[in-house]
Amino acid sequence: MAAREEYILEVNNLVKHFPLGGGLFSKKQQAVQAVNGISLKVKRGETLGIVGESGCGKSTAGRTIIRLYEPTAGQIIFEGKDVTKAQGNDLMELRRNMQMIFQDPYASLNPRMTVGDIVAEAIDIHRLLTGQKRTQRIFELLKIVGLNPEHANRFPHEFSGGQRQRIGIARALAVNPSLIICDEPISALDVSIQAQVVNMLEELQQKLGLTYLFIAHDLSMVKYISHRIAVMYLGRIVELTSSKDLYANPMHPYTQGLLSAIPIPDPHVEAQRRRIIPKGNVPSPIDPPSGCYFRTRCPHAMDVCAKEAPELTEMGNEHLVACHLLKK
Known part of the structure; x- marks a missing residue:
């Protein structure tokens, strides 16, 4: 295992619940259990992908890590x-x-602000640059993401979805961060983009x-950008390993089902492959169910x-899986 200083981010038993108002005759305080005790470590300079179905808590985990949501x-x-x-x-x-x-390049940009002001928003908040240096930094960031300096005076509605996402990336880069949380940054874009x-x-x-x-639900795209991948189900991590190992040797039944759903461009191979479809619906x-959240399916x-x-247990070669079946 890597030494502690190699990790830029460590998350230990992170929980995020959203309280709900109790009913008229209900004494029990209910909550949406979006994230239920996830732990992970991210090495400096790597890409850790987080995948799972919609509603599994992956975006909530990302926003809680950056403290847009309080844990x-x-x-x-x-x-x-200690961020917490x-x-x-x-x-x-x-x-x-x-x-x-x-995720949404249309909703994440203020329509009343010019592109230059959007990109420089964090620079202004942290009071890093002013005047000509601020303008030069804006032009530099736009060039980095493949846009032209003259775009700085335009408004978001004048750009395509792919261009808007580039503006969002430029904004994230503006203050020279060391960690960027990508919350499904490509899901709203055309495949070519x-x-x-x-x-x-x-x-x-x-x-x-x-x-x-890198948070996403498209396993085929995550494979190419991620060094390691964590698979989430109903607020918990069920498998965590290298991208190569996950696709070559998926161990958790849920991961096997996710990978079997990825379409293969060869129609002959696609027609002969066996799909693994979990029964029922997501609780x-x-x-959530007692014990293993995936057991009902x-x-x-x-x-x-x-x-x-089940707890995440190493199965060899830093391949972590949370499944009682593998402990028999």
Whole structure:
């Protein structure tokens, strides 16, 4: 295992619940259990992908790590500092080094602001540059993401979806962060544009030494950008390993089902392959099952699955899986 200083981010038993108002005759306080005790470590300079179905809690995890949402419990260590306890100027400094690219390039840009002001927003908040130096930095950032300096005076509605996402990436780069959380940055884009954005993110990572937490539900695209991948189900990580190992040897039944759903461009191979379709529907995060959350849909469920929640256990070669079946 890597030494502690190699990790830029460590997340320990992170929990995020969203309380719900109780009913008229209900005494029990309910909550949406979006994230339920995830732990992960991100090495400096790598890309860790987080994948899973819609509603599994991956975006909530990313926003909680950067403290857009306050964590319910757990610990977040970024560059040796406890993000969960940071306040005031300390939190501002941590947020300067952790930036985010949002999913929707249409909703994440203020339509009343020019592109130049959007890109420089974090520069202004942290009071880093003014005057001509600020303008030069804006032009530099636009060039980095493949846009022209004259675009600085235009408004978001004058750009395509791919161009808007480039503006969002330029905004994230403005304050020279070391970690960028990419919250499904390509899901709202056309397939041809997705490849361009992913290639650009890889080039920026190599050029600027960035670390990415790449959140997505498209397993086929995550494979190409991620060094390691964490698979989430109903607020928990069920498998975590290298990208190559996950695709070559998926161990958790849920991961096997996800990978079997990826279409293969060869129609003959596609017609002969066996699909693994979990039974039933995803349980409610308000009232998840006891023990293993996946047991209600798993074809291999055993009695112990209802009694105990499986812990992430290393199966060799840093391949972590949370499944009782693999402990037999």
